[in-house]
Amino acid sequence: MAEKQKKTERAADQDEDALEALVNQFADPMSFVRELVQNSIDAGSVEIDVSCEWKPTAGEVGTASIHVDDFGLGMDRNIIETKLTRLFSSDKEGDLTKIGKFGIGFVSVFAIAPDAVCVDTGRGGESWRVLFRRDRSFSLIRLAEPIEGTKIQVIKQMTEPEYRALLPRVRGALHFHCKHVDVALRFSGEPITEAFDLPEALIKERDKSDLSEIVMGILPSQTKPILGFYNRGLTLVERPSDVPHVGCKIQSSYLEHTLSRDSVVQDENYARIMSQRERLLRGPFLRTLMQKLDALLKEGAPPDRVRPYQASLAALVIRGCAAPADCENLAVATSITGLCVCLPELSSAAERGKLVHARAQTPLVDGLIKADGCVCPAWQAPLVAAMYRAGSGPWGASDTPDEDAQNAYAIEQQFVLPLPFHTSDRTLKKRITALCAATQKLLRKSREKAESVAMAQLGYEGSSVRGALSVVMPSGAFSLAPLPRGHDSLDGTLVIDAEHKQLQPLLPLCDREPELAAYTLLKLCLFGQMTAERDSALLTAAMETRWRRMTS
Amino acid sequence: MAVLCSALPGYPENMKPDSLPSSPEPSASPHREILDHAVRYEGQGLSVQGLETLIDRERSRQNAQVGQLLQLRERNTELQQALSHELLRLRELTEQVLPDKKESGVLGALAKVLPGRRRAPMPRASVEQLLREQYTVSAHRVKEAAEFADRLQVSERELFDEIDGMNQRMIESSKNKAKAASFVRGLMEFQEQAAVQLRRLPSDSVEALQLHADIDRSRRLLAEHATQLQLFHTAVDRLGLLKDSTRMLVDTVAALRGDITQYVMAAGEKLDLVSRQLRAIGTAADATATLIEMKRSLEALNESMNQTTRFVAETQRYFRENLDQLVASLEIYDHETRASLEVNLELSRVADGARVERLVQRALGEGDDPMRSRQHAALRALHAGRDRRGDVT
Amino acid sequence: MKSAVATHRGMQVLHGERVDAYVEQAVALLQAAKLSAQYPIGSVSRTSPQGGSTLTGYLRAMGSRLHRGLYPQLEVELLSGFPSFKEWTRVRTDVDLCGRVLADLPAPEILRERAALDAAYGKQLLKFLYYSELLQLGLPPFEGMAIRLQRRMGDGAARFQLVLDKLDAVGLPLRCTAEISQQRSADPLITLRGDRAEAKRELWGMLYRVVSLDAELSFLQLQSLPGLHVHSVTIGTVGPLCCGSLQDAQPLDWPVSLCWQPHAAVLACAIETVQRSEQPELDQEDVSDRNNDPLSSLWKDALSAAARREYEQARTRYRYRIIKDRKFVADRANVAALKALCTQAGTQNLVYVVPP
Structure with a gap:
């Protein structure tokens, strides 16, 4: 008997725990307003009035009440007793014409620990008051006056400052959860609802099918884009958008909350809806985006206006979206010389490794353009970087190439172009020639791989090796080449900056001691890559050459 | 020269070019002041390009109007197809009205659900609903036509504005043509006199050289103003033709509007009648009354549809007979205008003496112009078409 | 059975200011009525503080404040106190045509410039204003039928809302x-394609008649x-x-x-x-x-x-x-x-x- 008693008590405790969990099912206790609005919509009310009031009682404490009034079907005694006051008794589950599902929404009003909840409701000429107490027990009272719909008051004792803090929370919760509902929802008489739209979007596309309604658009840079999921206008989830600058709202009666209300059920319908979104993104949206971009670039719009569109295009490119056939010739970028460039041209240049961005038009830029490269202004770096990652999606925050990734495709990170050095100073010319010859001789003697040595300009404005004393060119001294990453191997032409300040003391030295000058120069050039063996070989070769010169 | 002057097209006999130096006798020394005379044309003046733009602008306005008429023709075709479908539905409706011997009211309803009672056959679609749908379709058609009639009224106004504008340009061009002709005539006289004078002078004298220089200047001026003369002449002529076709468009639009208005009024009356009968159908308690009202409604709807059908058929016939012809004549006109403007463009580029001579002869002479004859023929044919339509309606 | 509507038969034709007074009163009554989705309210304006439904939208379109006197009179059924079917159809036709009419009208600045001089342009200007507002109201048809799948019940049966x-x-x-609910049948009155339900005309016809x-x-x-x-x-x-x-x-x-x-x-x-x-x-x-x-x-x-x-x-x-x-x-x-x-x-x- 005692064991049976214990079992009963344990079961009661478990029930109580489950109820507590349902009461506090939402992270934000104020989310109960969404549940009440949802119930009102399901009851056929097309107007819902939410308001708050506070009445002083004794001392600082007063009575605050949150009112949610609808004009829907209301409830009769049977419904009150079989549905409202019983958990999981909803007949809405599986009903595609209703939003509510489980019959656990109403209980969330207790999340704010109210002192009482008063439900006045009427249907077919009977009117009832259901008065819930703090412990969630209730009394059913027949009302003499007729009631239309359902009027709920959530009553709680609080001070006036607490009440003042409550107001924006109620309003905020309504606005977040119910902004797109298809009824007239008011808070203190002011409309809360707004059209299912992206009003601030610079461009937008819509798609409506039996499955869902989708609106997506490019938002101005100051607006944080979101990816929102809604069911009959009620917010299910809003999360940061996975496409930079592109906001997207998806509404469908097939979208459902998980029981914990913090996510959307990712079932077959969800997958179909996401496919619909993908088709909109890759088709009409991409077309509109490219058309807009083309128009902006052709009218010479400033970078700030173009940037959001290009950044979005960059993300779509990474995702593997290809230009629709009728958009292939539209301009999506400009070259640094101001020419319009279309997506296939960018793609081809990237495939050849000749798509870069640059801050200014420099001899290096001119060199790459001559070599059939494509150079975009630096502000178009995201698109340039994206072209190298085309099709490498998946979606995610990483779809935006970060600053490092963007910098990697700056022209000075990719190419080098030594310019021929000219001087009218005969002595200088003679010294340079002599130093080149001596250095070349030394390299040959020390069995380094270098083919030749040349003097050039490396320190011009925009040079990728500005400040460097030398660079090893794989082919030819004055042609454009991919930027070498060090002097590990001198396999090619060693090109020395004729105007470099470290070179200047070596030039007069070359008159008297060309081998020493050449050795010093190579030591400076190979700084960092100089090993004891390499140094010893060079020094030995220099000394031998000097001795031969002196003795011959 | 006097003969030449009177032969100038559009050049009034009493209009003497006072501002020019008076014509000297052929024997007298040439008046070289004419070379320094600045001719001021009225309005914005005219270049070859300007004339082309002007004509093009007028043409595109006219084209827009014709385009609208063509649209109406398309709409009419759609309407005709819809009508044949709707008339078929009206026949179906008539079948629906045939009485079913059924119990009505409460017992009728109970009869169908109670056990042991004979189940009635599946009820047909609601006749009231079908009639209302048909009424809505007809009301839509009538309203569409009414809107079009209003739009045509504005089109008429716009076309009259165009005619006003063209008249203004024609008067302006005619005045300028007279000024240009007078100046060209003065230059030609100067050239004649200078040639006579030149023969009298030793070829290497300073006077002879000066006279050669003046003759060269006069040639240049002649080339320039002869082109202007031709342009003003062309402008008057082309604008005249354009005005004729615009006037014809106005007639077309007015006739159409009249027809449509008539149809709208007739069909509107019938629809009013139907709306009252629809109400009677809904409220009538006894079946006989309902049937009578339904029959009346159907008759009225049929009548309304017949009005529409007649209107559509007649408009379609009119369109077939006239609109294509109108468009064709405008296309001929377009083609010829362009050809003429191309000749002028060429002349303005190469102003050699022989070409100028031909140009001046053509501008000053009023001979038969085969191009213009073809255009007039096309317009005459169109007028004839309109008259034929008068018989039809 | 007592009747809610009664002895006065026929219609009343309102003119001028009486039309607007009537429209104003009717709209105010409808707005105060707090009609739920069980009534034929159509779509509801979510952004107006007073709400506003398809019903009130139609009534407003019948008043001269919206149509600017383009229609001289309003026919009202005395039995119901609502405008006649003809008037509702008039608004519906205007709604259907407004996009096309607006596209065909000359530019509003031309209309404004010429309206004072020429009555034809004046009328077109009024139409421009009326149709523009009507377009914004986005009124759906006042009569309509819709069927939605509520739930599938297994064995081919399903429950619907008409x-x-x-x-x-x-x-x-x-x-x-x-x-x-409909049981599986060889010749069903309601068919389902995916979740999209479609009812046969006979079913709608029956409902239209008996309602x-x-x-x-x-x-x-x-x-x-x-x-x-x-x-x-x-x-x-x-x-x-x-x-x-x-x-x-x-x-x-x-x-x-x-x-x-x-x-x-x-x-x-x-x-x-x-x-x-x-x-x-x-x-x-x-x-x-x-x-x-x-x-x-x-x-x-x-x-x-x-x-x-x-x-x-x-x-x-x-x-x-x-x-x-x-x-x-x-x-x-x-x-x-x-x-x-x-x-x-x-x-x-x-x-x-x-x-x-």
Whole structure:
């Protein structure tokens, strides 16, 4: 008997725990307003009035009440007793014409620990008051006056400052959860609802099918884009958008909350809806985006206006979206010389490794353009970087190439172009020639791989090796080449900056001691890559050459 | 020269070019002041390009109007197809009205659900609903036509504005043509006199050289103003033709509007009648009354549809007979205008003496112009078409 | 069965200011009525503080404030107090055409410039203003039918919700909402493609015809269709409406004496529901009929003894209950009279007061 008693008590405790969990099912206790609005919509009310009031009682404490009034079907005694006051008794589950599902929404009003909840409701000429107490027990009272719909008051004792803090929370919760509902929802008489739209979007596309309604658009840079999921206008989830600058709202009666209300059920319908979104993104949206971009670039719009569109295009490119056939010739970028460039041209240049961005038009830029490269202004770096990652999606925050990734495709990170050095100073010319010859001789003697040595300009404005004393060119001294990453191997032409300040003391030295000058120069050039063996070989070769010169 | 002057097209006999130096006798020394005379044309003046733009602008306005008429023709075709479908539905409706011997009211309803009672056959679609749908379709058609009639009224106004504008340009061009002709005539006289004078002078004298220089200047001026003369002449002529076709468009639009208005009024009356009968159908308690009202409604709807059908058929016939012809004549006109403007463009580029001579002869002479004859023929044919339509309606 | 609408037959044609006064009163009454989705309200404006439905949108479009005098008169059905079918159709036709008309009109600046000089342009300008506003209202058709899948029930059966909006013969806007299940059938009245349901014309035709009767007869008629199981039928009727701007005499033959002045306005809105009892265990009170409509009685009370027997058989067989309710909107002067009417009938009805 005692064991049976214990079992009963344990079961009661478990029930109580489950109820507590349902009461506090939402992270934000104020989310109960969404549940009440949802119930009102399901009851056929097309107007819902939410308001708050506070009445002083004794001392600082007063009575605050949150009112949610609808004009829907209301409830009769049977419904009150079989549905409202019983958990999981909803007949809405599986009903595609209703939003509510489980019959656990109403209980969330207790999340704010109210002192009482008063439900006045009427249907077919009977009117009832259901008065819930703090412990969630209730009394059913027949009302003499007729009631239309359902009027709920959530009553709680609080001070006036607490009440003042409550107001924006109620309003905020309504606005977040119910902004797109298809009824007239008011808070203190002011409309809360707004059209299912992206009003601030610079461009937008819509798609409506039996499955869902989708609106997506490019938002101005100051607006944080979101990816929102809604069911009959009620917010299910809003999360940061996975496409930079592109906001997207998806509404469908097939979208459902998980029981914990913090996510959307990712079932077959969800997958179909996401496919619909993908088709909109890759088709009409991409077309509109490219058309807009083309128009902006052709009218010479400033970078700030173009940037959001290009950044979005960059993300779509990474995702593997290809230009629709009728958009292939539209301009999506400009070259640094101001020419319009279309997506296939960018793609081809990237495939050849000749798509870069640059801050200014420099001899290096001119060199790459001559070599059939494509150079975009630096502000178009995201698109340039994206072209190298085309099709490498998946979606995610990483779809935006970060600053490092963007910098990697700056022209000075990719190419080098030594310019021929000219001087009218005969002595200088003679010294340079002599130093080149001596250095070349030394390299040959020390069995380094270098083919030749040349003097050039490396320190011009925009040079990728500005400040460097030398660079090893794989082919030819004055042609454009991919930027070498060090002097590990001198396999090619060693090109020395004729105007470099470290070179200047070596030039007069070359008159008297060309081998020493050449050795010093190579030591400076190979700084960092100089090993004891390499140094010893060079020094030995220099000394031998000097001795031969002196003795011959 | 006097003969030449009177032969100038559009050049009034009493209009003497006072501002020019008076014509000297052929024997007298040439008046070289004419070379320094600045001719001021009225309005914005005219270049070859300007004339082309002007004509093009007028043409595109006219084209827009014709385009609208063509649209109406398309709409009419759609309407005709819809009508044949709707008339078929009206026949179906008539079948629906045939009485079913059924119990009505409460017992009728109970009869169908109670056990042991004979189940009635599946009820047909609601006749009231079908009639209302048909009424809505007809009301839509009538309203569409009414809107079009209003739009045509504005089109008429716009076309009259165009005619006003063209008249203004024609008067302006005619005045300028007279000024240009007078100046060209003065230059030609100067050239004649200078040639006579030149023969009298030793070829290497300073006077002879000066006279050669003046003759060269006069040639240049002649080339320039002869082109202007031709342009003003062309402008008057082309604008005249354009005005004729615009006037014809106005007639077309007015006739159409009249027809449509008539149809709208007739069909509107019938629809009013139907709306009252629809109400009677809904409220009538006894079946006989309902049937009578339904029959009346159907008759009225049929009548309304017949009005529409007649209107559509007649408009379609009119369109077939006239609109294509109108468009064709405008296309001929377009083609010829362009050809003429191309000749002028060429002349303005190469102003050699022989070409100028031909140009001046053509501008000053009023001979038969085969191009213009073809255009007039096309317009005459169109007028004839309109008259034929008068018989039809 | 008592009748809510009464002796005055025919129509009244309003002109000029009376049209606007009527439209204003009718819109105010409808807005104060707090109509739910059980009534033919169409879509609802979410952004206006007062709400505003398809019904009020249509009524506004009938007033000269919107159409700028393009239509000289308004025909009102005296039995319902609502505009005639012709007027509703007029607005619907305008809505259908407004996009095309606006595209064809000359630019508004040209119209404004010439309107003062030429009446033809003046009329076009008024059309531009009217059609532009009408386009913004985005009014759907006032009559319409929609069917939605509620749930699949296995073995090919499914439950559906049918909604029919209709203008009654005397101009009363009404909505019928029927919830029905259909068993698998070789020739179903409702077909499903995916989750998209489509009802045969015969079914709509039947509903269109019977909805003007009452919810109970509609229920029985629908139940007579093969393969269907009717769960509930609800009919929400807006009206009759009467207001001082309509005519001088009191238009309704209600068993109450209304205070009739130019500013007087009364609107009645009724809901009838016939609901099959799906829970056999419910006690008698839960399945008994409830009539809270002071202007209408249940027609079973008027049946002959023979008919009553058949009727009782039907009730036993289908186990349904009837709930009738009605609410009123009235100007302050008429509230007391309406409340007295309710007391006399033994009903508890809401009477909303329309703001002056």
